[in-house]
Amino acid sequence: xxxxxxxxxxxxxxxxxxxxxxxxxxxxxxxxxxxxxxxxxxxxxxxxxxxxxxxxxxxxxxxxxxxxxxxxxxxxxxxxxxxxxxxxxxxxxxxxxxxxxxxxxxxxxxxxxxxx
Amino acid sequence: xxxxxxxxxxxxxxxxxxxxxxxxxxxxxxxxxxxxxxxxxxxxxxxxxxxxxxxxxxxxxxxxxxxxxxxxxxxxxxxxxxxxxxxxxxxxxxxxxxxxxxxxxxxxxxxx
Numbered sequence: 001x002x003x004x005x006x007x008x009x010x011x012x013x014x015x016x017x018x019x020x021x022x023x024x025x026x027x028x029x030x031x032x033x034x035x036x037x038x039x040x041x042x043x044x045x046x047x048x049x050x051x052x053x054x055x056x057x058x059x060x061x062x063x064x065x066x067x068x069x070x071x072x073x074x075x076x077x078x079x080x081x082x083x084x085x086x087x088x089x090x091x092x093x094x095x096x097x098x099x100x101x102x103x104x105x106x107x108x109x110x111x112x113x114x115x116x
Numbered sequence: 117x118x119x120x121x122x123x124x125x126x127x128x129x130x131x132x133x134x135x136x137x138x139x140x141x142x143x144x145x146x147x148x149x150x151x152x153x154x155x156x157x158x159x160x161x162x163x164x165x166x167x168x169x170x171x172x173x174x175x176x177x178x179x180x181x182x183x184x185x186x187x188x189x190x191x192x193x194x195x196x197x198x199x200x201x202x203x204x205x206x207x208x209x210x211x212x213x214x215x216x217x218x219x220x221x222x223x224x225x226x227x228x
Contacts, residue, residue, distance in 0.1 A: 048215050105216060
């Protein structure tokens with residue numbers, strides 16, 4: 001496989017369920033990201049793992065928790081979500097060089113989440 | 117903080133030229149990206165400008181003016197497959213340097 005792969009592509013869950021989204025990058029990059037894309041809104045950065053450092057958007061609710069066991073894998077654990085969390089969740093990776101060079105982002109196809 | 121503005125929608129005719137503008141306000145500057153996103157698909161990289169001027173890449177060109185906080189994406193010889201959302205993005209160097217802030221995207225519709 002090449003690039004950035006995400007599973008599942010589609011997920012429907014109830015508000016009391018616990019599920020996880022998975023992302024894997026095969027590009028040898030040193031940074032991975034979770035973005036949320038809602039209709040008519042900009043891509044919203046949720047979490048970054050870069051050079052073994054985690055950065056998070058303070059507006060992301062605690063019902064979303066990321067996990068990055070190594071530089072190639074990234075998870076987003078979901079629990080007690082709300083209907084407004086329904087969105088496309090995009091994983092991306094890049095090669096970070098130094099403090100300011102983010103490099104080009106390579107996105108996965110996304111996981112379409114519907115919360116009932 | 118970061119602020120990025122781009123038109124919500126544009127329509128153009130097949131074979132024509134279209135210019136998609138983007139204005140930004142940032143506390144610092146480390147380049148500007150353009151991405152293309154077809155409906156139901158992931159965004160894909162189009163261009164990266166860090167210096168002023170026009171960079172051409174086939175039918176697509178991207179322009180940057182750092183002094184004006186302005187960029188545009190120029191699409192020539194439009195094809196139906198160019199119908200997509202075009203996203204302008206700038207790196208955030210105010211806190212963590214390792215993230216992009218995206219505009220809301222410009223939905224381009226190419227008509228026959």
